[in-house]
Amino acid sequence: MISVEQAFARIVGDAKPLQTEKVAVENASGRVIASPVAARRSQPGTALSAMDGYAVNSAEIKGKDVSLKVTGESAAGHPFSGIVGSGETIRIFTGAAVPEGCDQVVIQENVERVDDIINTQEVSKPQNNVRPKGADFNERQVVLDSGTFMSPKSIGLAAAAGQSHLMVYRAPKIAILSTGDELASPDKALFNPYETVDSVKPQLSAMMKEIGAIVSFVGSAGDSPEALEVAIDAASDADILVTVGGASVGDKDFVQQALKNKGLILNFWKVAMRPGKPLIFGKRESQYVVGLPGNPASAFVCAILFLRPLVDKLMGRPAPLPSGVLLPTATALPANGPRQHYLRARLIGNAGERHVDAAASQDSSLQTVLAQCDGLIIRPMDAPAAQAGSLVPFIPF
Structure with missing residues (x-):
């Protein structure tokens, strides 16, 4: 079992931006330019x-x-x-x-x-x-450096410089594969009591689309090794294959073996964290494979810590390990054990007097708790008890 920092270094540390592509300037928001942008004219062109x-x-x-x-x-x-x-x-x-x-x-x-x-x-x-002529910029002047993160304000500058298209790093294609015989689609007319609605897939999809990734679904493979392998083959053109569930050691957890049968070179499995311990990472040739736990909070936390920064890195954006900001805790927190703990928590208090309040239940299956919270309190491995008012790292989401 490796630490969060070691897992992050293996997943994100060696990743390189993808190939480049040309996009219309109005579609470049959230992208990173791969070459300097020079003005084709002076602005203004005359006094x-x-x-x-x-x-x-x-x-x-x-x-x-x-x-x-x-x-x-x-x-x-x-x-x-x-x-x-x-x-x-x-x-x-x-x-x-x-x-x-x-x-x-x-x-x-x-x-x-x-x-x-x-x-x-x-x-x-x-x-x-x-x-005066050229008060904003002059012809042939570099107005945006390579590596610039494009936002509406920089898109306006590129357009003013006469650039209708920009060379940017390609957005990664992400294929999401859900596993587990208990999963049901949210649009099912009637649910059996033993079923669980597949809520992680749309949750991950929304998070990845929000940061510019191209998301596709390769279905739900249940707990069938054969169906898993078929679905893995269907995702061969994705830059990142994300599996959800089946990453632990139960008799029905076939994901890791199915991935290995389809060429996965396993880098690691298990991280000293909670929630999210059974995390799979490896590569199938150039494809990144991230196997997330099935519980919603576990998958969500792992996506924030590892998957989102991986997408950022592939798109040429800065991708540090989320470390949070220091805020006082509203209540005392007990001493932590040997795994780094990410506690779901709410922001409370007025602006300038914010505290973070850890949720009473940290059950990783509860979507209500996740939806009601504003971020994660980080409790390092073997951290001593923290008194109310103590500063703790907090990752907003």
Whole structure:
């Protein structure tokens, strides 16, 4: 049995980002770019007005009453094509190109206009109310470095730079295989009392899709070794095969052997943690195989600690071992045993005065407890008892 840190190092430590692919910029949220993004144009491409007003030559206004003749107009997308001469001005609007011969915009509130003549007492301020060419970025300038995590704000920058597509690391394909003869689909019309609804599969699917993975289901193989092997074959094109259940040592736990029959090179089995001790990890050629325990809390905790960081790593994102933030515990916690314990807990108290309150029951089969909680308190191996108010690591989810 290995530690959580050792298991994380084996699962995530040696993983490398997948191959690259080109995606439309609007579809790049959550992805990591695999090469620098350079601007195809300057932004703005010419000097633009930042206000509605009049474009002037700053040398012609001295802070005293000055009269200038309006000889044209410049609007956004419709620039003035001539040259502004001495004693002249151009009516200009926000976002419009500043015409040649002008270097300042006098806002309309500081102007008195009669017919085609304006009067102003504005002082000379070259570049005032003018956005200079390249103020945001210049042509060929690198605006996003390789390895940048794409979010809506960086997608906007890439698009402004004239990039309609981006080279990103490929999103991993995850195949989820449920096991256990007791499982029933949530849409079943009538449930037998001995059945358990397969709630882990949709739970995992939602978590993986939320971070950008492509999820497919390869069915439920029950507790049949033959059906397991058929399902494992059906998932051969997945980057990660996730099995749920059958990872322990019971007479009906056939998953590990079926995987080995289909080429699994086992890296480890069993981690010194609770919930989640019977965790399988290995590879089938280039495919990662993660065998999760069947109980919902066990599978959920293992997915947070190992599966989600593995997906992050394959997508080129930072993937540290979740270690949490320190928060005071609302109640005393008993001394811990030889396995690292992840206690489901709620956040209580007002902002700035948050405490974490461990759930009364830590039964790993209870979905109600998991749904009502906000994260996990980490109790290290052999940790001494913690008094109420003591700081404990807390992983929010």
